Amino acid sequence: MNSRKHSAMIVGLSAAMLAGTLAGCGTSTSAAPPTKNISDITIGTLYAGSGAFATSSLPEYDGLKFWASQADKSGGVFVKALHKKVPIKIVAYNDQSSVTTATSLYSQLISVNHVNVLVADFGSVLTSVAVPVAEENKMVLFDQSGTGTTFFTPNNPYIVLTSLPNSGLWPDSLAQYLIGQHYSRVAILYDTNDFDQSQEQTLVSKLKAAGITPVYNSGVPTSTSSYSVLLNNISHANPQAVIEFGYPNNDISFLQALKASGAQYKMVFTIFPGQLPTLFTTSDGPSSINNIYTYPAPPLISHAHVNYGMNSSQFMAGYQQAMGHSANFLNIAGYNTGLIIQKTLETANSLSQLSLRHAVSRFSGTIETLDGKFQINSEGAQTGETLPVGKLTTNSAGKVSVDLVTPLS
């Protein structure tokens, strides 16, 4: 009897605590902003106008702006909570690639601009400071391309990864290909940051599970620009496949040094030629990425079953017309973020942040955009999109094509 009383007391106490917690959440987060006076949906974001991440951040921001302009052309997006179409307004600040500046600007967007939707800047470095700010302020962070595995935890419901899978998942197809080709001598060179290191960890664990221990595995600082000695060290390990995980600047320098070294391997893999092929062909000529293996991304590949937003060819034509230049993957990533926000607003019953987050979970797995299937896990990490592995070929005119060596999901 006593034990039953005791159990009942624990259950009661737990229920009270849970109710209290939920009530606490409700007072600060779920209270929807007053809807009567809303004349537009304000999206707050940052972009890097200069510095190390400007190359990637600006195109992503352009993609988001393109989405907003397209939505506003048709009178805005439908907001279920308001039962009407509402125009989109973007409030954006330049963080100059500085995490310190970004931290204060994310807070400013929330507490001064009172934005309805918060969108992170490009990549894991500038997103890493947005995650705690958003969580502390109980704002859902629409994370465009910050794929670091540490951002996604069971206790933080305030994050949604929109345009790329969690970086820990990226090398799944690469590992599958290496194992399938029976490459027993694999060399890995990676940058020591969240994005690249998590890929190295996944790849090494998958290779080891298949009985393959890399013959060379070394980390270098992200600022590395000289690869000659590193390539010489790799050549001493006599690998069949050389995998380099870096950012675009690293990939450019690595491929240049590889070409100049004259070394030949059965397979050379780097991340970004598949996302930003033009950047590579204009930097060091089309031959710099010929026969290089990579993760090809739209527009280099296209997803066939798009059921939400523009498909790849519509986007390329529309973007070219609106912006005056052709689109790359990062433009698509920014546009895709806009689509996810649009679907969220169409689905959410109120504009409270938890309602927005629940809405994302509700439509997760049901839409396919030009960037692939949108599906998140309970922690907000993207799991629907997978990155296939492809081999690039280029002609002298700079035209880049890709042969997929693992299937496109």
Added chain:
Amino acid sequence: MLEYSIVAGILFGVFFGFMALGLNLIFGVMQVVNLAHGDFVVLGGYLAVIAYSAGHINPVVSLVGAFVLFFLIAFALYFPVIPRLTRSKDPEMLSLILFFGLSQIIEALDVIGFGNNPRSLPLAIMGAAPWHFLGQSYQMAWVITAIVSLVMIGATYLFLYYTRIGYAARAIMGSREEAAASGLPVAQTSAIIFGVGIGLAAMAGVLSPFMIGSIDPSTGLGLTTIAFAIVVIGSLGNPLGSVLGGLVYGVSVMLMQTYFSSWSDLVPYLLLLIIVLAKPSGLLGKGVRNA
């Protein structure tokens, strides 16, 4: 791997010694720290990239154009800026602030003019076949870049030791007041040395895509840091110290990449710390500077 690291480090270090030479010359003569040095290097790099992409002009030819153009720009910049700095009570500190501002302006102008994307040159311009030495293969672009850097270091040495302006510059490095009292044209010499220093930075910039892969507007700050570390390691104010500092830096980076690759970006700061603690006047010290 050890031999390769050392030889590659020497090639790398000769270039970086050349890259830091202009910073050291300017400090030696004017006692001002040019924090925009790396940004002038980047501007030289852009000049080479544009000259090659627009007119297929070989970077070795662009070297001459870069020197002339940036010498004239620096000469024009000298008169409204540097005399005021050198007359102030604390020229070093004021120059830090002023040139930091100039660095920010150049970076912003780079973004407007050239965009944020990294720009590079095909390494094959300098020869596609690698150079074989002691059973190892080295990038031909590195070898040619190091040779050109050595030639320019030699030319700077001849300029300093066998020309009237060079004599005057060395006298000013020893003591600005005594040089002025001896009737040497301090202002004109300083202006020419400022032009030469910036011109050398731009020349190093022309070669930089071959050594550091690519350039973008944000590259300048990192290059300034490396150049500053190199001149402190060698000896602040002593142009020959830059060469020694560059070699120490280059070999250390390559050895670090081979044996402790994750820590290789700490090299300039570690060397700086060690030199400041063990021999604050730099490896060549003050005695050589005044010789």
